[in-house]
Amino acid sequence: MIFVPQLFPEQASTGAVWIDYFYFFMLALCGGVGLTVTVFITLFAVKYRRRYDDEIPPESHESKWLEWGWTIFPFVAFVPVFFFSTAVYFKNATPPANAMEIYVTGRQWMWKFQHLDGQREINTLHVPVGKPIKLVMSSEDVIHSFFVPAFRIHMDVVPKKTTTTWFEATKAGEYHLFCSQYCGTEHANMIGTVYVMEPADYEKWLAQASFGGMALRGQNLFNKLACNSCHTGDAQARAPYLSNIYGKTIQTDAGEWVTVDENYIRESIYKPNAKIAAGYAGIMPTYEGQLSEEELQTLIVYLKAIGSGVQQAPPISNPQGVQPQPAGKNPDGTLPFKPDSAKPGTAGTEPAKQPEPAKPAPGQPAPTNPAPAKTGK
Amino acid sequence: MTPENALPKEHYLNHGYGWKSWLLTTDHKRIAWLYLVSITLMFFLGGFAAFLIRLQLLTPQGEILRNDTYNKMFTMHGVVMIFFFLIPSIPATLGNFLVPLMVGAKDLAFPKINLISWYIFIIGALYVLWIILSGGLETGWTFYTPYSTSYSTSNVTAATLGVFVLGFSSILTGLNFIVTIHKMRAPGMTWFRMPLLLWALYATSLIQILATPVLAITMVLVAVERFAGVGIFDPALGGDPILYQHMFWFYSHPAVYIMILPGMGVISEVISCFARKRVFGYKFVAVSSLMIAVFGFLVWGHHMYVSGMSPYAGMTFSLISYLVAVPSAVKTFNWTATLYKGSVSYDTPMLYVLGFLGLFMVGGLTGLFLASMGLDQHLHDTYFVIAHFHFIMVGGAVMAYFAGIHFWWPKMTGRMYPEAWGRLSAMILFIGFILTFFPQFILGYMGMPRRYSVYVPEFQTLNVLSTAGSTILAVGYVMPLVYMLWSLKYGEIAPANPWRAKGLEWEATGPIPAWDNFPVTPTVTEDAYNYPQRPVAEIERERAAGRAEGRMPELASGD
Amino acid sequence: MSSAHHVVPLRIYFTIFFLLIVLTGFTVFISKFDFGVMNLPVALSIAIVKATLIMLFFMHVKYSSRLTQLFVLSGFFFMGILFFFTFCDYLTRAWN
């Protein structure tokens, strides 16, 4: 291997295909132009070399046609190239609606992942083949950049903001995950591995370790912070009812319309008075500095979960009342939503067939790095 | 070759002796020398850092530097090479020397400001050197926030203020050039009779004047933000890191044109001289410089496709980025056409120009890859970007700078450099360059991110190639330093116009200009590059005669 | 060129001064009212009028060469570019 260097990266996602097509198109186009001009330069330089010291070249005439020609031609020619390149971008830009979400936190100098089912990993990411994965990313400190060459995806991970990217892996295997935005001393070691697994292996991996789903952690936090003391859903509520609100477009007191998405939720938690829902007073305190990035993400997931047509948890007098539930078990009445591992989307297994919950006790930190199931390499 | 065996009695170099006559001079030619010496030192400092970087990358685990030392090295390499070498390189040395000579003036419009700008430069340079020696800087030359404002523990505050100070050196030089070109042209020197180097420097100066202050204020904000703990750019304090990127690239993208445009000007000068032909499409080449300068302001967002910027803004930037390539392409086509039916010699400056044409073209064309939003998804911040940038900056700007230094060396010093050594070093540089940077394109597409002090093993082979190339490159850079220094004392005395070049600078007094350039203000009566041409009819007659006598028409170089 | 020795009549200076003071009073007066999003455009328009008066008459731009006028405009033109493209990003972004 050492003597025959690999010259092309693995192509392991659906998006990579188009990027590679465009790359080869550009290689052919630019290579063609470059070679042609090089041939002309060499030809002229050799053919018209100076034969003797006092040589005087013949009269030359400029051609306006030629000038305007090679000015306008590239101008026009670049437009379709631009459209091709932009089309590739936008083709890859929007994740499919059924994409599975994974929450990513970058920090100096590691990648942390939270799966909706509750798995948490550091510097490893397990995903199934053939399933679109949407990464919802944020950073705890400086700007990082999520870069998986085999998937040809690349997105900056910005502190206090949510950015997203997505991919659909096409080949099982282990792939490098790099941080490509310089982030400090150990930047070069902020490397992770993406394990792309066959769906069956992925299911096995999922089963190995799980806790209460991410939304459940969010709900606990929601109660613990006593958010439900205002967001009650009563007629006299001092704050909007949050059930079913995700994805809706609501009006603010300034009369603007905003869509409730990840960044709006984030803003509303950190800067409650920035865009107040119409009809309510700006009385919510900020939680800036009180929540870790991962905790915030669990809140977002919780609000999204109760946004998908299920009821918000009723207010609970004792915020500590709800204990984390093992994933895979259908929770009792206090949890009016289904854990996401039970969604039919997950690699086709039915919720009933979920394996038994894993060993670790609730509340204990995430299990990290379960032995990777067999991979394609 | 040598009509005279001695230099003239009175010239600008022996006009005065002692440090005062140099450090307090307002003569543009001496200030050019002050810059030349300063930036040469900076070039080798930055080059030393680059060499350490390449040595570190010889093995995946990097045996030489600790991670933070490595980070300081690439930061030093970037800061020194960009702010202290590339930006002042051609404008402040060749530009300072040539602008008044080329327009036919005694000096720049504001000689004192010119000297002040060198002092600002040298103060900034010493200051930044002190920063580097006293603990260093490890943010990368881009100073991205919030790393630079809140997390880096190195000397960021001091360094940003250093860059702030330095900016004014650049601004003052640009201001001087614009006024000189507008107001000090000799009688008859119309805009379309100006040498193309002047057009290029004029366009460069516009960028220096209009873009640099934005960087300056951005750097002040970073410094004050660090000092006061307020968040304009740090999101944890309410700021916006992407705003920083907008402001930074508003300068730093046009800044790459500050670096390459003067190089393009030099190429036009040299290629027409060594092809003995007027630059083909003179007006297009001239105006394309201005086009590059103006459109260069509209494309900064192509550095930010994956930063979280709006994709619609990205589209706009992408389209304009494609279009900004057109004027550069036009220049390349015209240079190629200039060779057609010329009389091409292979003297050292011309070898550098031919090297430039090839390398700049690769650099420019790969720029189109990066202008594409789709491909940038993959190539952003990888070695592909590094390779592209170095093909333009080292393969382009530095090659042009070397071409220019060799071309005007006889005028600057009154002496010739050893020609054989010159040709050898040009070829070594070309080969070393290709070997160093071409593998990086492949590395980049394979996904090796930039600014990595250690890397995964599969990237090793190409990295070894690249490091091997860099040793050749290093030899290529040291050679000119040695023989140029040698030639200062032992070089053959140069004739007044060794290349039989056109242009007022060659018509100034003798082999080396006098203190006040022109004893009598010259009057310009002809276009630039008005090289003698043989009428086609005459060539036809000779051919016919030759055919009649049954010999090959050897003399005619065109057909 | 005529620009070099153009002497502006004193009457013009005093007129401009008077206008500037009036406009300052006006901008203070009008800032008492809340026009919502129009607050900034209103304040800026008045400021731009004032700045233009100062430049045209106090700074003699009206009597200067075309070249000077061009460079006066270029500063503001490139400032406009900075604003335009930065807001191209922010105004079309899904998040801010």
Added chain:
Amino acid sequence: MSAHAHNPAVLHHFADAEQQKESATLGMWLFLATEVLLFAGLFLVYTLFRWKVPYVWVKESYLLGITLGGINTAVLICSSLTMALGVHAAQEGKKKALIGWLLATMLLGATFLGVKAIEYHEHWEHHKVPGLNFTYTVPYDNAHPYKVPEQQVFHFLYFCMTGIHGLHMVAGLSILTVIAIMAYRDKFSTTYYTPVEMAGLYWHFVDIVWVFLFPLLYLTGNHYTGGH
């Protein structure tokens, strides 16, 4: 060469006084274009934050109060007039008038800086100096005190903008001092008064910056009445 031997004010590398004057004017305007872009960076930051958190901008601007700022605006406009009159006097070769107007301009400039110093002192008293003694304004509309970091950003920008403007004023005062001394020593004539004109351009430019700073910083919150 000999054409300008009579006029000692023309430097050796210029062909004539006309060329020298035009060069100086163009150079000055280029420098001012640079200054425009320097302030453009600050205005961009200002505009962006104002767009993002308008409520903070209104309420923090309200705290600045407009009295002193308004006085300063008037002072600066007066100083622009006196400066213009000074240049006029120089054009007509009236030495005494020139020195008088220059001194008046400097006096007004110093007044401006004095008022600014009083304002800065007030901000210090009110704990509104970012990084040194900043206290967040507590409730806007409710009883829950909380930090809005952009509050500090507003005052930070305020200090940056007025501070850099103030530095320009100080530089302007120094330039005017030099010009006044030169005028006193009869350096100027009806044919050579370029330095006075250049100093004037600079002074007016600094005035123009303030013309924008005043509404942007002080008047933004002027309609705010304290309620929601």
